[in-house]
Amino acid sequence: MSLFGAFNISASGIDAAQTWINTTAGNIANVNDVSPVSGDAYQAQTPVYSPTVSLPDGGGSGVAVTGIDLGDSAGIVESDPTSPLANSQGLVRVPDVSMGEQLVDLVQAQNDYQANTAALERAKTAYQSALTLGE
């Protein structure tokens, strides 16, 4: 058990939530990307979380983003003859990113962020009170 251990644990949770917010932002920014049928579509990014254990007593020490899952590069083939990237049949490749799913993810990531800040705040209050011992 480290001194002020809860701080680092909550910080790892905040970092993880921030990564998720960033990936959803990137996914939403690229939702209208267009690529030629011969190329790859934009692949939606999703962080992969795993719990971390490093305390000597085997207790949990937070969460880590161990990788980024990429969506399907096949995307969706759409007809858009006006696009300069369209092939001879007027087809282009667009990313298979669901705007609804991304927005739900964003809300959830935001809630995670807030929950971790709340825990951090409580831990801070408790540790501050410990500093008054003997006063």
Add this chain to the structure above:
Amino acid sequence: MDQILSVLQFALDGLSQQQQVVANNLANTDTPGFTAQQVNFESSLQQALDSPDGGQASVTVTDSPNAPGSNGNNVDTGQQLVAADQTTLQYQTMVEMLNAQYRLIQGAAGGSFS
């Protein structure tokens, strides 16, 4: 007097560990397959206090019995946020009581009681 101090210190340690476990549960609200943990030290402490020859209290960490969701994660965010609040309030109470004990000792040792 000695016993009160050690009981309060033990409770502070238990609560500090609980704070970390709650923080860890909240950090892992979206980790697939994660099982929430919970800390118990109160029952062990009660047992140690009840035993006539003075028992040894210990802090135990167990898995939460909550049912896992579709991704195998069983962290209940609301429950954990309440636990975070409760732990902090309990922690502050223990600190208050420790300070009160110290004031008594200080007074008994010839200092002022305030």
